[in-house]
Amino acid sequence: MITDEEKKEIRELMSHYATARAAGPEALKIVQNHRGWVSAESLKAVAEMLDMSCEELDSVATFYNMIFRKPVGRHVMLICDSISCYIARYDMLLDHLNRTHGIRMGETTPDGRFTLLPAACLGACDHAPAMMIDETLYGDLTPEKMDNILGKYQ
Amino acid sequence: METPITKNIRAGNGPPDLKSYEWAGGYRAVRKALTGMTPQAVQDAVTASNLKGRGGAGFPTGKKWAFVPMGAEARRPKYLVVNADEMEPGTFKDRLLLEGDPHQLIEGAIVSAYALEAEIAYIFVRWEYREAARRVARAIVEARGAGYLGSNILGSGYNLEIYLHVSAGRYICGEENGLLDALEGKRPIPRSKPPFPQTCGLWGRPTVVNNVETICNIPHIVNNGADWFKSLSRSEDGGTKLYGASGRVKRPGLWELPMGTSLREIIEEHAGGMREGFSFRAAQPGGASTEFLPKEQIDVKMDFDSVQKAGSRLGTGTIIVLDDRTCPVGAVHNLEMFFARESCGWCTPCREGLPWVREILWSIEEGRGEAGDLERLETQCWQLAPGHTFCALAPGAVEPLQSALKIFREDFDRHIREKRCPWK
Numbered sequence: 001m002i003t004d005e006e007k008k009e010i011r012e013l014m015s016h017y018a019t020a021r022a023a024g025p026e027a028l029k030i031v032q033n034h035r036g037w038v039s040a041e042s043l044k045a046v047a048e049m050l051d052m053s054c055e056e057l058d059s060v061a062t063f064y065n066m067i068f069r070k071p072v073g074r075h076v077m078l079i080c081d082s083i084s085c086y087i088a089r090y091d092m093l094l095d096h097l098n099r100t101h102g103i104r105m106g107e108t109t110p111d112g113r114f115t116l117l118p119a120a121c122l123g124a125c126d127h128a129p130a131m132m133i134d135e136t137l138y139g140d141l142t143p144e145k146m147d148n149i150l151g152k153y154q
Numbered sequence: 155m156e157t158p159i160t161k162n163i164r165a166g167n168g169p170p171d172l173k174s175y176e177w178a179g180g181y182r183a184v185r186k187a188l189t190g191m192t193p194q195a196v197q198d199a200v201t202a203s204n205l206k207g208r209g210g211a212g213f214p215t216g217k218k219w220a221f222v223p224m225g226a227e228a229r230r231p232k233y234l235v236v237n238a239d240e241m242e243p244g245t246f247k248d249r250l251l252l253e254g255d256p257h258q259l260i261e262g263a264i265v266s267a268y269a270l271e272a273e274i275a276y277i278f279v280r281w282e283y284r285e286a287a288r289r290v291a292r293a294i295v296e297a298r299g300a301g302y303l304g305s306n307i308l309g310s311g312y313n314l315e316i317y318l319h320v321s322a323g324r325y326i327c328g329e330e331n332g333l334l335d336a337l338e339g340k341r342p343i344p345r346s347k348p349p350f351p352q353t354c355g356l357w358g359r360p361t362v363v364n365n366v367e368t369i370c371n372i373p374h375i376v377n378n379g380a381d382w383f384k385s386l387s388r389s390e391d392g393g394t395k396l397y398g399a400s401g402r403v404k405r406p407g408l409w410e411l412p413m414g415t416s417l418r419e420i421i422e423e424h425a426g427g428m429r430e431g432f433s434f435r436a437a438q439p440g441g442a443s444t445e446f447l448p449k450e451q452i453d454v455k456m457d458f459d460s461v462q463k464a465g466s467r468l469g470t471g472t473i474i475v476l477d478d479r480t481c482p483v484g485a486v487h488n489l490e491m492f493f494a495r496e497s498c499g500w501c502t503p504c505r506e507g508l509p510w511v512r513e514i515l516w517s518i519e520e521g522r523g524e525a526g527d528l529e530r531l532e533t534q535c536w537q538l539a540p541g542h543t544f545c546a547l548a549p550g551a552v553e554p555l556q557s558a559l560k561i562f563r564e565d566f567d568r569h570i571r572e573k574r575c576p577w578k
């Protein structure tokens with residue numbers, strides 16, 4: 001089930017579009033904002049609000065890489081793996097994370113602190129290599145700089 | 155040198171709020187257009203300005219708008235969509251405009267929507283542009299508070315609502331038909347054309363999709379006229395261009411320069427040349443989906459026609475510089491990894507072909523390449539050529555590959571011959 005607050009936010013968004021289902025991607029993100037991910041129960045509740053079948057809404061949900069249909073860690077790290085960050089050797093950051101936290105792309109640390117995911121170009125090519133943690137963008141990264149940043153997230 | 159679209163942007167400062175934007179001359183174009191010009195007159199000014207779309211394809215904006223049915227006969231509501239899904243690897247120009255001067259974008263959207271007699275506009279922002287979305291949302295609220303949005307704007311009788319749509323990832327959402335599906339809440343898969351969005355777009359209504367930078371130019375054309383706009387350029391295409399450079403240059407960044415500034419000037423003067431110990435090998439002039447230009451082409455003028463003649467595309471105008479210490483096979487593998495991942499999977503050549511291309515490139519990079527691999531890659535370039543797929547993702551994916559197979563042929567051969575990557 002979803003809360004009244006979530007429902008209110010979703011209804012507000014529905015008013016922006018000609019059809020209810022158009023609010024789908026944003027509605028799923030509202031649920032995700034509150035709960036970290038979109039469970040089958042949440043999906044069902046949103047589908048009912050939008051007058052869609054669960055299968056239909058799930059076909060939308062699973063298309064988007066920023067809608068999580070599985071639980072993620074407390075913080076989501078998006079590492080840019082596109083060309084400018086490739087040239088700036090983002091692979092060294094990945095190796096470093098693997099050494100220090102034991103995770104590779106797609107994995108979550110055993111303590112549930114970070115989930116590491118690949119990201120298409122973050123639009124910070126002049127500060128490559130770049131990453132985002134939750135909603136914050138970081139650039140000009142080195143392994144040392146990364147350690148300092150990660151220390152801020154518990 | 156005039157820099158109309160970045161003149162309010164100060165590095166390190168927040169964007170101008172409504173008051174400072176107005177103080178700097180902002181919202182004059184809304185007043186001028188809505189109270190003194192017909193929608194057709196605005197369209198005429200844009201057509202005369204030779205503004206070409208800044209989203210990558212370079213389609214003339216006035217011509218695009220002219221396909222929209224006007225007057226009482228048109229099906230309504232009509233829509234304007236600002237494409238702020240910027241996800242083309244190596245491209246970071248729209249983020250500057252969104253974060254740096256959101257009111258300029260709102261003003262551009264109002265004037266453009268008025269020219270199209272559109273009642274609703276969406277600004278479609280990719281999820282990762284968090285700060286941009288916050289700033290645009292605030293600007294929409296401020297603009298509504300000042301009476302630039304809503305009903306009977308400035309007493310003109312014209313009504314417009316602007317909504318911010320924050321997406322949830324996937325490069326294909328930036329393709330205009332994929333974007334319309336995304337806005338309708340469907341699984342975003344490109345539609346076949348025709349019909350074109352201008353006649354049958356969002357929910358079957360006339361819709362125009364334009365890039366952020368395109369829209370940011372509109373208020374300046376309305377304020378200063380088409381002749382002024384053309385005089386900003388060093389080429390046939392009107393205006394300035396927000397160019398960028400990334401890679402191992404001394405000062406990666408963005409610069410608003412006359413359209414038609416040379417690749418050499420951008421790299422050597424504005425980006426400060428190559429970093430110590432690196433030399434220029436080739437460049438993609440406008441994002442991941444553009445052909446590499448070799449060193450011999452460095453004097454090309456960066457406008458749509460000149461780059462086309464040189465064998466590539468201006469694309470987004472954000473240059474990716476490949477240096478001599480980066481393996482070109484590895485770089486092309488990285489590009490194809492992106493395209494294979496981002497394929498929407500709708501058509502077979504793209505869904506199946508791109509992962510195959512990625513695998514062949516990876517095996518070559520790892521020293522497992524075989525005779526015949528390069529021919530197989532060449533066949534894929536043809537299989538994924540324009541006309542064989544629903545949208546331009548696949549043709550765009552093979553543009554860099556095709557050029558790499560020519561320009562870096564010797565590097566590919568060496569990988570296969572020596573059974574290893576010479577850069578490792």
Ligand SMILES: Cc1cc2nc3c(=O)[nH]c(=O)nc-3n(C[C@H](O)[C@H](O)[C@H](O)COP(=O)(O)O)c2cc1C
Nearest residue numbers: 207208209237239240241328329330364365368546
């Ligand atoms: C796969 C793909 C992704 C695209 N992504 C974007 C994008 O993020 N932003 C953009 O403005 N145009 C993008 N385009 C181009 C749009 O389809 C469209 O041409 C453009 O938004 C039109 O705006 P313009 O006429 O102002 O250039 C993309 C095209 C393709 C094929």
Ligand code: SF4
Nearest residue numbers: 498500501504543545
């Ligand atoms: S070319 Fe690729 S991205 Fe475009 S419609 Fe076909 S499968 Fe989808």
